[in-house]
Amino acid sequence: MAATTGRTRAIARALTALLPMAPYADIEAIRAAAGARDMREMPASIAVWLATIAHVRHAHTDYDRLLAEGYDRDAARFFVVDEINRTLTRWRATRLLDGEESE
Template identity: 50%
Template structure:
């Protein structure tokens, strides 16, 4: 994870600051999401946070299963917020996901 464009370098630096203990395979997935076209217009820190929460929600919780079981998006997010915050703390993150809808 060296070299690249200025945005890629800024994103890696922001990732190390936000998630100092994130496993490499998760870091690579988060960076790929953060650098994707639909987040390109956002500042690195915001794109990275959105990519991080999306990765955790979809890959490390039962969020998608809850949706498949008929829960709406806000209810499913409510049920996984504690697990998401536990992952974030484990990765050394000082930010948390809010349990409030669309927060």
């Protein structure tokens, strides 16, 4: 249980460092995703970053609509980078998504 508690604390610290002004509902969704089984092998800061980008992409952009319209994943991701960064900026994120960055 100590490892789980340590991991939970590491995720909480990473969330606080990355997203100081994010809304509680968004933070909780990101926390859950970062704590998922498939993220456990990653450092907490990387798990939080990947969970943040995935959450913002699906919850705060037109990404899913673009996919439904027939865009492939890479094209849809390209078109929502600015929307993702606007959301991250509102949340005072300490890191933004680079359009050239691969996940």
